[in-house]
Amino acid sequence: MWINEYMTGRSFTAQGASAGEIRSTNNGNVSVSSMRDYGALPLIAPSGIAYVPVIGEPTVVMEGAGGAVCLGVIAAPKEDLQAGELMLYSAGGASIVLKNNGKVLINGREVS
Structure with missing residues (x-):
């Protein structure tokens, strides 16, 4: 970083x-x-x-x-990420976010 x-x-x-x-x-x-x-x-x-x-x-x-x-x-800053969180994203808009609270978001939807 x-x-x-x-x-x-x-x-x-x-x-x-x-x-x-x-x-x-x-x-x-x-x-x-x-x-x-x-x-x-x-x-x-x-x-x-x-x-x-x-x-x-x-x-x-x-x-x-x-x-x-x-x-x-050079990674563009992502406003909705907190320190310690990770986002994988594509140019087409698909994303996976690993949140600090243990939640996983795929394209903005929580999965378990």
């Missing part, structure tokens, strides 16, 4: 990191327009989560000894 907040301003001095925008996706890789154009970067995500980012989303590219990687898209 801190990296999203850190990079959102786009005025940073983290060595090897640059803010950019998703330009295209293909087979789990992304192309990013940043301080320079990157093609076919691996997309970093937590284990067990696979996704394809939306074209135009803001992102962060990190360059290291092993090459450049896309760290993912």
Whole structure:
């Protein structure tokens, strides 16, 4: 979470990191327009989560000894989430929310 907040301003001095925008996706890789154009970067995500980012989303590219990687898209704040809660959502509007009180909401409806 801190990296999203850190990079959102786009005025940073983290060595090897640059803010950019998703330009295209293909087979789990992304192309990013940043301080320079990157093609076919691996997309970093937590284990067990696979996704394809939306074209135009803001992102962060990190360059290291092993090459450049896309760290993912900068998450839009969700007003209805409390600290410690988790939301998975799609561009089409589907969502799953894990609430702190143990409730699970799927598309806004509580399930048990």
